[in-house]
């Protein structure tokens with residue numbers, strides 16, 4: 328059975344940026360990297376793209392990626408196309424307020440309704456910037472479809488999605504009728520690298536660009552329910568005691584002695 | 593309808609009764625209710641067999657009122673049933689603030705419940721309070737993998753917050769304390785299509801559970817492969833502890849995912865955490881914020897983990913750790 332899949336993807340600052348290179352922006356509302364560090368697609372969203380492409384490889388269908396954001400870097404946000412996705416829809420509107428999770432889900436829901444035909448929405452389990460894990464759950468609510476979170480394996484058969492989800496000490500298998508929404512975790516496995524052919528194909532494709540008005544939305548209904556007052560780096564006062572020694576073996580022994588003195592072992 | 597009033601906590605069930613997060617919700621909720629000059633109440637959604645025990649247990653946490661929804665469909669944690677019940681309970685209770693745990697259950701329940709009611713939720717909070725100026729709930733939550741924190745305002749009524757487990761002091765139980773019980777007749781007939789649990793597999797680690805261990809020995813990408821984890825297991829056994837890992841080590845397939853510690857893995861509260869070949873990315877540190885003493889063994893003296901550690905060793909794990917293990921064994925035999 329071919330599956331029509333929608334994947335949501337977010338452009339974020341590179342989460343592997345060392346903490347020492349991150350700083351709070353001038354408005355105190357978000358973190359920024361040095362200008363030479365390009366943004367990336369949220370890692371879990373790449374896992375969701377991979378999950379979608381595996382389904383498409385196995386049984387055919389179409390994968391449409393939707394991203395809501397600002398200041399898109401086309402080389403970055405087009406990556407899902409070079410991985411093999413069919414279509415990319417970007418929703419950016421300079422006049423839009425800063426979206427909270429609720430507004431983002433409202434915009435995505437409107438976009439998905441505009442796309443029309445779909446069986447399955449796949450989202451990354453959370454975004455690596457605000458780590459909220461709210462948009463996918465809210466989107467499922469707004470679309471009124473069943474929702475399964477933190478998947479490591481997704482199968483579609485007979486109008487049903489079967490999901491193996493990560494549980495604290497093992498796994499759970501869930502079944503839901505389509506249409507449904509599933510959030511994907513890194514346990515699914517590494518996302519594929521774009522092939523040369525994929526990169527060529529993607530370079531010929533242009534993303535579809537929508538503004539709020541195209542979705543019949545206006546800024547006032549998207550006012551935040553949760554406002555970010557301030558982002559800050561908390562002060563730390565831990566001081567490390569370094570264990571010395573003439574060589575690494577001796578340091579190992581000295582560490583044991585120190586921990587014994589401190590009654591920790 | 594009257595103005596929304598008070599703080600409502602959502603009681604979470606465990607296999608054996610009330611989950612520990614509930615006492616933490618009651619602790620945070622009591623302070624907030626005091627700041628508001630209003631009452632603390634609780635919501636229990638359960639089947640009739642379990643609800644009396646839960647009502648008694650939450651009464652001992654000092655809540656004024658318990659709203660009880662009883663229904664056979666609320667026996668287990670079928671999320672759609674619990675969502676429908678809580679939606680009805682909240683409409684009747686009409687609270688100003690709703691608190692839940694950001695637990696395995698709560699992290700799915702919280703956002704869906706808030707969205708269903710058209711409200712905002714602050715996720716994974718480590719502090720909450722009342723912003724008198726704006727007259728809204730304010731919360732502090734780690735963001736960017738824990739590299740920073742955000743102070744957020746939830747401007748809806750009710751305002752929702754999901755609290756990070758172990759970030760708030762639990763209230764002690766008061767023997768004999770009881771709460772006024774308000775039964776809520778809920779209808780669960782109009783639930784739409786649901787996701788059904790069809791199977792559950794457990795991957796039990798032998799020995800002490802990571803979450804309960806007083807000592808955790810943990811390995812990262814710096815170990816270079818699966819083999820060195822044998823030494824870590826030997827060390828953990830000698831120390832009576834458990835073995836954990838960074839996501840990099842799990843992604844590489846050196847150890848299974850239940851070993852993962854961090855933002856998207858387990859959170860631990862050990863007395864002693866020995867991080868071996870782990871750089872100390874903020875997402876990893878997010879899982880060890882409750883650890884009392886961190887020991888870092890890393891060949892790079894500039895590694896971020898040393899900023900969080902109590903004791904540090906700059907060196908090659910393959911030399912430091914076997915010597916450390918031998919010393920531990922000798923001390924034990926003396």
Ligand SMILES: Cc1cc2nc3c(=O)[nH]c(=O)nc-3n(C[C@H](O)[C@H](O)[C@H](O)COP(=O)(O)OP(=O)(O)OC[C@H]3O[C@@H](n4cnc5c(N)ncnc54)[C@H](O)[C@@H]3O)c2cc1C
Nearest residue numbers: 812813814838839840854855856857869870871875891909
């Ligand atoms: C949204 C999100 C969620 C995440 N969640 C988690 C999570 O839950 N848990 C988690 O751990 N990570 C998580 N990560 C990943 C995290 O950002 C880091 O990539 C990861 O923690 C790095 O693991 P590591 O420290 O083992 O590897 P590295 O960062 O590669 O560090 C390896 C360290 O080993 C040292 N080393 C190398 N050789 C030796 C030697 N011979 N002796 C001693 N030391 C040596 C190096 O100096 C280095 O410091 C998450 C990332 C994102 C984006």
